[in-house]
Amino acid sequence: MTNLIPIISQKEIHDRVTDIAHRISSDYKNKDFVLIGILKGSFIFLSDLTRAITIDHEIDLVGTSSYSGTETTGIIEFTKKVDLQLEGRHIILVEDIVDTGRTLAALINYFRSLNPASIKICTLINKNERRELTVAVDYACFTIEKGFIVGYGLDYNEKYRNLPAIFDLQF
Numbered sequence: 001m002t003n004l005i006p007i008i009s010q011k012e013i014h015d016r017v018t019d020i021a022h023r024i025s026s027d028y029k030n031k032d033f034v035l036i037g038i039l040k041g042s043f044i045f046l047s048d049l050t051r052a053i054t055i056d057h058e059i060d061l062v063g064t065s066s067y068s069g070t071e072t073t074g075i076i077e078f079t080k081k082v083d084l085q086l087e088g089r090h091i092i093l094v095e096d097i098v099d100t101g102r103t104l105a106a107l108i109n110y111f112r113s114l115n116p117a118s119i120k121i122c123t124l125i126n127k128n129e130r131r132e133l134t135v136a137v138d139y140a141c142f143t144i145e146k147g148f149i150v151g152y153g154l155d156y157n158e159k160y161r162n163l164p165a166i167f168d169l170q171f
Ligand SMILES: O=P(O)(O)OC[C@H]1O[C@H](OP(=O)(O)OP(=O)(O)O)[C@H](O)[C@@H]1O
Pocket: 038, 039, 040, 041, 042, 064, 065, 066, 067, 072, 095, 096, 097, 098, 099, 100, 101, 102, 103, 104, 155
């Protein structure tokens, strides 16, 4: 039996995503930049974030997968690589959640090899409890200590991505 405990409302998400989008719009003024959504979990956050950014930018997507249930397998599989040419361009990696940090550590290595002008990290949720690898998060909508979080793109075994707010899944 599982329970969904509401922790972040639709209004709170909307307000924080708008704030972060405005910060990015200001920080990247007159810069050539690309938002890169990390599939699948970031798809809803990315679609709200891009529409709230008020300056020109491009979008690409990279796919990774490593979780089975609530645990990382530790093996980051690439399910899709980027399409755009990124050399010399500013990139912002858009995540739904940074948990152990393994996914982003692997992605940062991959993106460095493409020689972008800069790499920054933007995440909906920065979760501290299980962090194994240090990741410098530049933009975080919410920081939480613990829990297994679902909704607004985040899943548990592919379920709950469609929930419009964010919940703590309790077992
Ligand atoms: O910091 P970490 O411990 O690596 O966890 C974070 C990653 O785990 C989830 O992806 P998952 O592999 O479950 O794929 P999904 O986005 O398709 O759900 C989430 O979307 C992040 O990409």
